[in-house]
Amino acid sequence: HLSTTPSAREGKIERLTVFGAGLMGAGIAQVGAQSGLKVVLSDVTDKALENGLNIIQKSLARVAKKKSPDDIEGFTSKILKNIETTTDAGKAVEQSDLVIEAIIESIKVKRDLFGFLDSKAKSDCIFATNTSSLSVTEIAESCSKERQEKFAGLHFFNPVPAMKLVEIIRTSQTSTSTYEALKEVTLRMNKSPVTCNDTPGFIVNRLLVPYLLESIRMVERGDATPEDIDTAMELGAGYPMGPFKLLDFVGLDTTSYISQGWRDKAEAGQISKELVQPIELLDKLVKEGKLGRKSGEGFYKVSHMIE
Numbered sequence: 108h109l110s111t112t113p114s115a116r117e118g119k120i121e122r123l124t125v126f127g128a129g130l131m132g133a134g135i136a137q138v139g140a141q142s143g144l145k146v147v148l149s150d151v152t153d154k155a156l157e158n159g160l161n162i163i164q165k166s167l168a169r170v171a172k173k174k175s176p177d178d179i180e181g182f183t184s185k186i187l188k189n190i191e192t193t194t195d196a197g198k199a200v201e202q203s204d205l206v207i208e209a210i211i212e213s214i215k216v217k218r219d220l221f222g223f224l225d226s227k228a229k230s231d232c233i234f235a236t237n238t239s240s241l242s243v244t245e246i247a248e249s250c251s252k253e254r255q256e257k258f259a260g261l262h263f264f265n266p267v268p269a270m271k272l273v274e275i276i277r278t279s280q281t282s283t284s285t286y287e288a289l290k291e292v293t294l295r296m297n298k299s300p301v302t303c304n305d306t307p308g309f310i311v312n313r314l315l316v317p318y319l320l321e322s323i324r325m326v327e328r329g330d331a332t333p334e335d336i337d338t339a340m341e342l343g344a345g346y347p348m349g350p351f352k353l354l355d356f357v358g359l360d361t362t363s364y365i366s367q368g369w370r371d372k373a374e375a376g377q378i379s380k381e382l383v384q385p386i387e388l389l390d391k392l393v394k395e396g397k398l399g400r401k402s403g404e405g406f407y408k409v410s411h412m413i414e
C-alpha cells in the first residue's frame with residue numbers, strides 16, 4: 108500500500124523509488140531513508156522485497172549500535188517508516204522525483220524497465236541507473252528524448268551504507284539541472300559525489316577491476332599465494348581489504364561478468380585488450396559455483412562471514 112502525501116517542493120527530490128531489492132538496491136533504499144527521503148522499494152516478488160527489508164534491518168541495527176545505542180529499536184523503526192514496498196512497478200513511480208534502478212546487469216531487462224517507467228513517471232522525474240558495467244547512454248535510449256535529459260548513472264559501492272562514494276555519470280544528453288539535482292541528493296545522503304563520462308567502468312571499476320584481474324594472474328603463475336598478496340596490499344599499500352578478500356566480497360561472477368563485457372569494448376578500442384584477457388582460474392572457480400561470500404566459498408572459505 109502506497110501513501111499519498113504531497114509531492115516534492117519545486118525542484119527538490121523528496122520521493123525516491125528504488126528498483127531491485129538485492130544488496131545494492133536495499134543499501135540505496137536504506138541510505139535514502141536515513142537521509143529523510145520517502146522511499147519506495149520495488150522488486151518483482153514479495154520474497155525479494157522481504158529479503159531486501161532483512162538486509163536493511165540488519166544494517167540499520169549496525170548503524171543504530173553506533174548512533175543510538177540506548178534505543179536501537181526506536182532508531183531502526185523510525186527509518187523503516189520512510190520505506191514502503193511494492194511489486195507494482197507502475198504504482199511505485201507514480202509520485203517519484205527520482206528513480207534509481209539496481210536490478211540485474213542485463214541491458215535488455217534494464218531497457219524494458221525504463222521504457223515502461225517512462226510512461227508512468229511524472230515528466231520531471233529523474234531516472235538513474237546503478238549499472239557498473241553497461242553503457243548508461245544505451246540504457247537511457249529506451250526513454251523519450253525529454254527523459255534522456257533527465258537520465259544519468261548513479262553508481263554506489265558495496266557495502267552502500269559504509270562506502271562514502273557515489274559516481275555520477277553524465278551522458279551527452281544529461282542536462283545540467285539533472286546533474287545538479289543528483290549531486291545535491293547525493294550530498295544529502297552523506298556521500299561524496301565524483302563525476303565521470305559514460306566510459307567502461309567509470310572511475311573506480313576502470314582502475315579496480317584490472318588490478319583484481321592481475322592479482323588472479325599472479326596466483327595462476329604461482330608468483331605468490333592469495334593470503335600473501337592480501338597481506339601485502341593491506342600492510343604495504345594500506346588497502347582495507349587485499350584483492351582476494353575484495354574479490355570474494357564483490358563476487359567472482361560479478362568481476363568475471365564485468366571483464367567479459369569489457370572484451371567487446373576492447374574490440375571497439377575503448378579499453379586495452381591486455382587488461383581483460385580471459386583468466387582460466389577465474390572461469391574455473393565461477394563454473395564450480397565458487398563465487399565468494401554469497402556462495403560460501405571463493406578464493407577463501409567464507410561461510411563463517413555470511414550474515
Ligand code: 3HC
Binds near residue numbers: 167264266269348
Ligand atoms: N551496514 C552499515 N554499516 C556498515 C556495514 C553495513 N553493511 N558494513 C560496514 N559498516 C560500517 C561499520 O559499522 C563501521 O562504521 P564506523 O566507521 O562508524 O565504525 C565501518 O563501516 C567500518 O566497518 P567495520 O569496522 O566493521 O570493518 P572494516 O573497518 O573492516 O570495514 C569495509 C569494512 C567498510 C567493508 C572495509 O573493509 C572496506 O572498505 N573494504 C573495501 C570495500 C570496497 O572496496 N568496496 C567497493 C567494491 S567495488 C564495488 O562495489 C563496485 C561494484 O560495481 C562492483
